[in-house]
Amino acid sequence: MASTVALTLVTLLLVALVAAGGIGVTWWAIFGDKSRGRRRCPRCWHDLSGTPGLTCGECGHAARDEGALHAARRRWSIAAVTVAFMVGVAGWARLEVLDAKWHTHLPDGALALVVRTLDPGSVPDWTWAELDARASMDTLGADAAIDALGALVQPGEGIPPWEPRARLVESLASTEPDELDDDPSADPPTLAARAAARTAFLARRDALVASVPVHVTVRVPAAWPADEDPAALAWGWLPGRDAQWRVRIEGDREWIASEGGRPRRTPDRTTVLRMPRPGPDGRVQARVEAQWRRGAEDGAWSPSTWIEVDAPVRSLAEGLPVPIDDAALDAAAREAFALPVTAWQDDLRPVTFTFDPRPDFPLPDGIDRVLVGVLVELVERGTVRRTVAFWWQPGADRRGSEVLVEDLDALRRLRELASADTQGPVEGWSLRIRGDRRTALLATGIDRPPQETHGFWSGSLEAPAVVRRERSPAPRRPAWRIPAAAGD
Secondary structure: OHHHHHHHHHHHHHHHHHHHHHHHHHHHHHHOEOOOOOOEOOOOOOEOOOOOOOEOOOOOOEOOOHHHHHOOEOOHHHHHHHHHHHHHHHHHHHHHHOOOOHHHHOOHHHHHHHHHHOOHHHOOHHHHHHHHHHHHOOOOOHHHHHHHHHHHOEOOEOOOOOOHHHHHHHHHOOOOOHHHOOOOOOOHHHHHHHHHHHHHHHHHHHHHHHOOOOEEEEEOOOEEEOOOOOEEEEEEEOOOOOEEEEEEEOOOOEEEEEEOOOOOOOOOOOOEEEOOOOOOOOEEEEEEEEEEEEOOOOOOOOOOEEEEEEEEOEEEOOOOOEEEOOHHHHHHHHHHOOOOEEEOOOOOOOEEOOOOOOOOOOOOOOOOEEEEEEEEEEEEOOEEEEEEEEEEOOOOOOEEEEEEEEOHHHHHHHHHHOOEOOEEEEEEEEEEEEEOHHHHHHHHOOOOOOOOOEEEEOOEEEEEEEEEEOOOOOOOOOEEEEEOOOOO
């Protein structure tokens, strides 16, 4: 804050100096060169003190009278340039120093024209940001929104979620311009015209969005332990409200599904595919099937598209990362999962787990990084009712989760046993936490394979399940499993 204030003060001081200098130059250009009794040619300003008559002996100009020889010399071009410069500096100070940007004053059509005429890779960042801001606030005009959306999407071609245009497409996919809102004070013909324009806009917008399929990129690790199936990340994005997509390895009986969500510059670590092990040539080869849908939760999925995976994966030593367990790590794991189980008013997601990735997992001797990968199980009298895999790297933004098992009938029963608005243990239910090497591997990151100095917590904990009941629906989950239906 102090640096911002100092920069603002320095800028204002420079603007004041420029203004003072500009005013001085302008005054001099207009009033600073008077004759002071001297006779001068009004055209070339040659001194005519020793020249009789009204004709200049230098340029031949004849003055109209004696008064013209005593006129002040005015430099209008210098005055005009100086005034224009001061106006420009004042405008810059108004826009920059007062926390405004010049492009915020551009009309919608000009912004849409930039997107329409330039290649997406050449569009300036300020254009994306300004259009995104206007679309998010519904202040972007309907025509400009359609023009920009039409320029950004290519029917039948997915949009990579890391491209700048992806965020703008997501905003445009849900924008509803304020200019099309109903005006209670308008007369019936105006209301009818606005309603028709709104209907037409929504139809054009939704048709453009619907023409965009899911874009899925499968990222395979560069190296992986020899005794494990490589875990690849499926990085996908689909614009539009209520958009969902799902992927699976060819031949699998389960899909991994995710919502369209916001486009990301880095892949979400929840859509994980277990790839086949590398062949004799050291390459992983597989076909990944992808489908998508928009709208209804139980709507039909699109026809399949296929992603061919053929990538080298270097074989690492077996058993990486190294299993480690001691009292300090057990205490850290217990702290990470000290939060209660939450029961929600949601029949499809009646119970969720929460964990805290902040506890510090101490480093044993010879280990420079602890990877945490756990299977958290909700157990009812010895029977597992829910299992979630959690993985994260303490001190780093590398975390993810995946629901593996959910017995909805049993979880709804647990919800009814929980006390409303309070938290406490529920008889017959326990929470079991087990360190799992396969899950811990996911915390390494696709681009950072495990090493011999990497370890994972391999302990286990079990305690009575403490449940808290909420009166709201469950939050959205990043990914979930869908069993293959008949005919899939």
